[in-house]
Amino acid sequence: MIRRRTLIASGGAGLLLSGCDRVIAQPQVRDIIFKGEDMHRALQRALMNRDALAPEFTPDQRSPYFRTNGTRDPGTAEYNALRAGRFADWRLQVDGLVARPLTLSLTDLGQFPQRAQITRHDCVEGWSAIGKWQGPKLGDVLKQAGVRDAARFVVFTCADLYGGAPYYESVDMVDAFHPQTILAWAMNDRFLDVGHGAPCRLRVERHLGYKHAKYLMRVTAVDSLAGIGKGQGGYWEDNVDYDWYAGI
Incomplete structure (x- = not known):
């Protein structure tokens, strides 16, 4: 699952700067976050019986x-x-x-x-x-x-x-x-x-x-x-x- 804290901690994401909150506020970055969340939900649903x-x-x-x-x-x-x-x-x-x-x-x-x-x-x-x-x-x-x-x-x-x-x-x-x-x-x-x-x-x-x-x-x-x-x-x-x- 891609979380906001994960992106902040990732050096490869380039968000270790003090301005990371401004970066995350950008629509394209938030899209990545929530698409990652959708992937997590889909993966969990695929691996588990929905009931x-x-x-x-x-x-x-x-x-x-x-x-x-x-x-x-x-x-x-x-x-x-x-x-x-x-x-x-x-x-x-x-x-x-x-x-x-x-x-x-x-x-x-x-x-x-x-x-x-x-x-x-x-x-x-x-x-x-x-x-x-x-x-x-x-x-x-x-x-x-x-x-x-x-x-x-x-x-x-x-x-x-x-x-x-x-x-x-x-x-x-x-x-x-x-x-x-x-x-x-x-x-x-x-x-x-x-x-x-x-x-x-x-x-x-x-x-x-x-x-x-x-x-x-x-x-x-x-x-x-x-x-x-x-x-x-x-x-x-x-x-x-x-x-x-x-x-x-």
Whole structure:
């Protein structure tokens, strides 16, 4: 996989100068970076069964402490009001390229077939932890909404704000319909707490932790990421040059 840090470290690439960020900002260099990312995704998909499962663990292997990542509390007036009402008024919007837009409460999510899985969360910061997650498969929710054939990506919009705008992430349809990709409302047999993304978060188990969007408010099927943020499909991808495809 070609990453921004790889290009900076490569003497052959000629980017050891202090002006490397200006070089990387050039469209042709960014094209090389993201084409390399596409190659990594294609290679991993070619070598692995698209439905291959991430490792799962036994209850006794769960971590005694599971760190929070990213935002620990959105702290907005809207979120605080939802939290005060124990998320009874929270609704998840499912829209975009779907035949039947949905508005789902926590009770509604519980009516779908549920998947429980004990998996390892691997953070880009270098730590990992094992926890149990439960919720409906994202694929089942998209099927209920009648996702259209034109949809290529699913975008997640969240309650926490970065720079005054909602946090966002995305996956393609292969990962959206992966059997371990769920809309989790429970962790370790309890409703999610605020630090871990209450009332609902994404679990996309074959990806690094920054893809697991918390505080979900909206799920949107789209045919392109061009109009999402700065066009790379996620907050960190747009602003810190994280890879959009974070497969592990």
